[in-house]
Amino acid sequence: MGGLxxxxxxxxxxxxxxxxxxxxxxxxxxxxxxxxVVMGPSGCGKSTLLYIVAGxxxxxxxxxxxxxxxxxxxxxxKEGYRGLVGxxxxxxxxxxxxxxxxxxxxELAMVPENLGLPKNEVIERVEWVVNALDLGKYLAKNPQSLxxxxxxxxxxxxxxxxxxxxxxxxxxxxxLDHRGTRLVLDTISLLKREYGLTIMAAEHRVxxxxxxxxxxxxxxDGRVMxxxxxEELFSRVEEVEKYGVRPPGASEVAxxxxxxxxxxxxxxxxxxxxxxxxx
Amino acid sequence: xxxxxxxxxxxxxxxxxxxxxTLKIGKGESIGIVGxxxxxxxxLAKLAAGMLKPxxxxxxxxxxxxxxxxxxxxxxxxGYVYQNPEMMLFSSTIRDEVAFALxxxxxxxxxxxGRVIQALKSVDLNKPLESSPHxxxxxxxxxxxxxxxxxxxxxxxxxDEPTTGxxxxxxxxxxxxxTKLNSQGSSIVVISHDTDLLARxxxxxxxxxxxxxxxxxxxxxxxxxIDFLTEHGFVPTQLxxxxxxxxxxxxxxxxxxxxxxxxxxxxxx
Numbered sequence: 001m002g003g004l005x006x007x008x009x010x011x012x013x014x015x016x017x018x019x020x021x022x023x024x025x026x027x028x029x030x031x032x033x034x035x036x037v038v039m040g041p042s043g044c045g046k047s048t049l050l051y052i053v054a055g056x057x058x059x060x061x062x063x064x065x066x067x068x069x070x071x072x073x074x075x076x077x078k079e080g081y082r083g084l085v086g087x088x089x090x091x092x093x094x095x096x097x098x099x100x101x102x103x104x105x106x107e108l109a110m111v112p113e114n115l116g117l118p119k120n121e122v123i124e125r126v127e128w129v130v131n132a133l134d135l136g137k138y139l140a141k142n143p144q145s146l147x148x149x150x151x152x153x154x155x156x157x158x159x160x161x162x163x164x165x166x167x168x169x170x171x172x173x174x175x176l177d178h179r180g181t182r183l184v185l186d187t188i189s190l191l192k193r194e195y196g197l198t199i200m201a202a203e204h205r206v207x208x209x210x211x212x213x214x215x216x217x218x219x220x221d222g223r224v225m226x227x228x229x230x231e232e233l234f235s236r237v238e239e240v241e242k243y244g245v246r247p248p249g250a251s252e253v254a255x256x257x258x259x260x261x262x263x264x265x266x267x268x269x270x271x272x273x274x275x276x277x278x279x
Numbered sequence: 280x281x282x283x284x285x286x287x288x289x290x291x292x293x294x295x296x297x298x299x300x301t302l303k304i305g306k307g308e309s310i311g312i313v314g315x316x317x318x319x320x321x322x323l324a325k326l327a328a329g330m331l332k333p334x335x336x337x338x339x340x341x342x343x344x345x346x347x348x349x350x351x352x353x354x355x356x357x358g359y360v361y362q363n364p365e366m367m368l369f370s371s372t373i374r375d376e377v378a379f380a381l382x383x384x385x386x387x388x389x390x391x392x393g394r395v396i397q398a399l400k401s402v403d404l405n406k407p408l409e410s411s412p413h414x415x416x417x418x419x420x421x422x423x424x425x426x427x428x429x430x431x432x433x434x435x436x437x438x439d440e441p442t443t444g445x446x447x448x449x450x451x452x453x454x455x456x457x458t459k460l461n462s463q464g465s466s467i468v469v470i471s472h473d474t475d476l477l478a479r480x481x482x483x484x485x486x487x488x489x490x491x492x493x494x495x496x497x498x499x500x501x502x503x504x505i506d507f508l509t510e511h512g513f514v515p516t517q518l519x520x521x522x523x524x525x526x527x528x529x530x531x532x533x534x535x536x537x538x539x540x541x542x543x544x545x546x547x548x
Contacts, residue, residue, distance in 0.1 A: 020416075041446045043417040177315060177512035207517055220446060221416070244448025249475060249518030249532065256536030270517045277539050279524040 003198030004072030004087060004165040006030040006053055011067035013048055013057060022048045024222035025067075033196040035188075037209040039245075040219035046202035047093075049219075050168045053200060054090040055081030071166055086115065089159035090168040095151035098158070099143045104135065107143050107154055111161045125161045132194070133157050133187055149180020153187060160191070167191065169201040173208060181208070188212055207248050210234075210268040218245050230268045237266075253277070280306055281327050281357070281435060281466075286336035287490075288322050296322035298490035299336070304435065309458070309467040311477035311498060314487035315512060320470045321362065323487065324437050327468065328359040355384065358428035362439040362470075364420035367427060373399070374408035376423060377430050384431065398430035399423075401456045403449060418445055425453070435466040442473055454480040475516050478502040478530045486511065503530050 006029070013023040022045045030036045038046040051057040058065050059080035069076040074083050081088075092098055101107035108129060112122040130136055135157060138146065143154055152172060159167065169188070173181040189212055191197045203209050209216055210230040218226040218233075225243045226233060234240060234251045237258075247255065250273035254266040267273040283302040289295040296319045304310060304327065314320045325331040326338050329345035338345045340356055361367050370376040377395040386394065395408070402422035406415065412423055421443065428436060436457070442450045450473070458480055461467045471477055477484060477498060484501040486494040488511060494501055501507070505515045505523050522530035525538035 041418060042443055178509055178514045179512070181514055241448075244446040246447035246450075249516050249521065252518070252532035253521060253535045253539065256532045257539065260536060260540060262536075262540060270520060273517060273521060274524065277521070279521065279539075 002165060002196050003032040003034070005032050006166060006198065006200065007068070007070045008049075008053075009068040011049075011052065011065070011069060013045075013052060013065045014063055015048075015057075016062035016064075022222055023052075026219075026222075026224060028217065028224065028227075030198055030200060032198055033192070035192050035199040035201070035212055035214045036217060037213035037215075038200065038202045038217045038219060039204060039206065039209055040225075041204065044219040045222040046204075046219055047170050050090060050170050050200060050202055052076065053166070054088055054168055055079065055084045056090070086162055087164055088166045088168065089162050089164035091152070091155050091159055091170065091172055093171045093174055095148065095155040098155040099146075099151050101143060104138045104141055104143055104146075104154060107158055108135075108161055111158055115162065125163070129157045129160050132160070132190070147180060149176045149183045152176060152180060152184050156184070156187060164197070166198045166200070169199065169203075171202055171204065173203075173205075185211060206246050207270075210248050218243065220244075231266070234268050235266045280304065280339075280341055282337075282339040283326070284337045284339070286326060286333045286338055288326055288331060289334045290322075295334075296490055297326060300490075300492055302485070302492065302495070304466060304468065306434070307461065307464055307466055308483060309461045309481045310469070310483045310485060311474075311481035312468065312470045312485045312487060313472065313474060313477065313513070318487040319490040320487050321439055322490075323485075324359065324439055324468065324470055327435075328357045328437050329353040330359060351383070354380065354431070354433070356433055357435045357437065358431055358433035360425050360428050360436070360438040360441060362443065364417070364424035367424045368412040368420060371411055372409050373404075373406055373412055373423060376412050377427050380427065380431055394430045398426040401429055401459075402426045403452055417443075418449070421445065422449070422453075429456070429460070432460075433465070435468065436460065437468040437470075439470045440472070441469060442471060442476065450476060474502050474508075474513065475518050475530070478519075499530065 009027045011023050011026040012021055014021045038049060040046050051061060052065055052069050055076050057063050071084060071088055099107060101110060108126045109122050112125045173184050192199060213230055216230055216233055217224055226239060226245060234247050237255055240247055248268050250267045250270060254264050257264045265276055267276045281304040283300050286297060286300045287295060288297040312320050326333060329340060332346050368376060370379055374395055377398055378391050381391045381394055402425050404419060404422045441453060454476055457467045481498050484498045485492050503519055503522050508515050518530045521535050525535060525542060
């Protein structure tokens, strides 16, 4: 499928219900096929950022957006979500909001049918996503009977039938348990590896973020505080502490070791920590 | 001291959220409550605060049945911070918000002002006292709501997901404040998903599942039991896994680092 780049420049945004700016001058670029995880506490503006890239704010959600936003050269500010159909897909935090059909097949066929595609193309796209994400075992089920993780997987799958170039995920695992989280993380890794999708995910759990991110952006109060590849970002111990960013547990242990005078690299992922610490 | 005697709670026309719970929360304890959404954490906490009365069984606060204690008396003994701060804020200025219950409890003048300032300081809220609570961000409102309860210095402080909307530094600062109050004699009960912070700052953990307590034990023991956590659908954190590998019962970065230094050589890259 391949990905498209996302470019934001000096972006300001607010919702109609409040006079406060939620985004206060965000500039960033996401490369084709890159996975960017946007972190920060609730209310920092990370979901808002995704709503703009999806063309939802101010087109569907009332508000004001200033600055430039483009996806693969398409001016989002000018075209809105209509200009992005087939290019950008968004999956919300709560899969219950997105999963509505009576059967898994219907759920998956809904997007391509609504795009007005011929029947054989609809079938082909459903079959593709069923194979890509190994959903065969769910096909006969009623979506409402699926677990939270399976529903979230289905929500991601239905968005993929659009064949988007950019996938936006708003805290995709926050409602899920261990098994569900694993299922969704593995799927995201697969989409990145096999299909080169550009992915932007909002997430507040750092240990999730470092598993899948090429780059992490830390937001606070509508601004970007820190940005970098996971290892590089969490090796900037002073800045991480200055801005109150939570490091992964593996890195926190390294910080403590260094404080005690032990020379150690700073791992961010569990597997690296186990190797570095010889466990 | 709060005692649950075989307590069940069924929402009118709804599900039974808490089932036959027997439990003691002693003076000066610090307890973390974990569980998935819908496990009954908030219901249990509201029963403990006397805000909900049991459908069956009894909840006793200092030996008194919560059905019989007047609300004003309950509030002196148990403070409850809602998950959603909007539920608690109604005054037109920050000062009035924190002072409201203090004045109701008969505090006056300098005592009120001193407690207001101290409570706001302990949650690191540096907004003008005359500004409206409604101009604050979600995280700031949450801190204000916590300050309102802290100002009363109740014997038991119950907080429902207090770290929502806080950045990490503020989470740690909040837990430090709670630890300080705890060391001064207040009991602390915190509902949270953040098992790393609970392991660091609480001494006892209750694990709730479908309205029942499925585990009740020392934090450092429960939260390093990877098999138990995984079996019950929790995602073990990096620290919990590292701690279990070094056989350490204290899953804090400091303890894990110490264990690595003294037990295992660190591999150089």
